[in-house]
Amino acid sequence: MSEPLLHVRGLCASYGKVEALYDIDLTVHSGQVVTVIGANGAGKTTLLAAIMGALPAGASADVSARGAASHLIFAGRSLARASIAERVALGLTLVPEKRELFGAMSVEDNLLLGGFPHYRLRFRALGGQRDPGTSSGAIDDVFALFPKLRERRRQLAGTLSGGERQMLALGRALMARPKLLMLDEPSLGLAPLIVREIFHTIFALKQRGTAILLVEQNARAALQVADFGYVLETGSVALSGPAAELADDARVIESYLGLGDKSPQR
Numbered sequence: 001m002s003e004p005l006l007h008v009r010g011l012c013a014s015y016g017k018v019e020a021l022y023d024i025d026l027t028v029h030s031g032q033v034v035t036v037i038g039a040n041g042a043g044k045t046t047l048l049a050a051i052m053g054a055l056p057a058g059a060s061a062d063v064s065a066r067g068a069a070s071h072l073i074f075a076g077r078s079l080a081r082a083s084i085a086e087r088v089a090l091g092l093t094l095v096p097e098k099r100e101l102f103g104a105m106s107v108e109d110n111l112l113l114g115g116f117p118h119y120r121l122r123f124r125a126l127g128g129q130r131d132p133g134t135s136s137g138a139i140d141d142v143f144a145l146f147p148k149l150r151e152r153r154r155q156l157a158g159t160l161s162g163g164e165r166q167m168l169a170l171g172r173a174l175m176a177r178p179k180l181l182m183l184d185e186p187s188l189g190l191a192p193l194i195v196r197e198i199f200h201t202i203f204a205l206k207q208r209g210t211a212i213l214l215v216e217q218n219a220r221a222a223l224q225v226a227d228f229g230y231v232l233e234t235g236s237v238a239l240s241g242p243a244a245e246l247a248d249d250a251r252v253i254e255s256y257l258g259l260g261d262k263s264p265q266r
Helices: 044-052 084-090 107-114 116-125 132-145 147-151 162-174 192-208 219-225 243-247 250-257
Strands: 006-015 018-028 033-037 059-062 071-074 092-095 180-184 211-215 228-233 236-242
Touching (some): 018 033, 033 219, 084 092, 132 147, 192 211, 219 243, 228 250, 236 243
Parallel strands (some): 033 211
């Protein structure tokens, strides 16, 4: 197999003296969907924030658990000193659990802002000449994926339903043409019908070849769409393996899928 798109080795993170992650190893290959499942407080959101370089004030992350062998590599480059903006420019994006939309701005303006870092680089590469077709092509791709957003392109983001806000958050991240899309609890707080739509979208992105790192409490749905999975417990990886094998693992069934029921929901 080729070199991974994302390679995490020995990642640790803490909030003051409280250790949130310890000695995490994780890889994501191009075109692969990898899921991280676990209970509340297991460290799933902290893991994504650490990879993105977006831990809150008072928190810290390092990859020193095993000395010089530890690392955080994305697209062949160490992220040890990279800012959030540099990570986005490399092709790493995060859709946070709270979605973090600009409620007083239109759907279309939220999408255009999502693509700004990518198109700023294009602008510089073209010697200060605008490349209008690139931005319009990206937004058309988002509208094709989420037709409801096209209908509401002039509507304020703050007036959207929960499902529409999640679609907008996904669309905004896709505007940057990411190499790796990280999703933090995309189904959280949504009605079952909307959850199915969101996972259908994740599957569609997988079919397009988009690499996805998915943090999700809905373990059944996550393991259905993923190629590989990690089970996080109290800040450490307790289990890992192909998603289909994890879905058949007795410990995963008992803790996350429901006793005695291994059949996926349709």
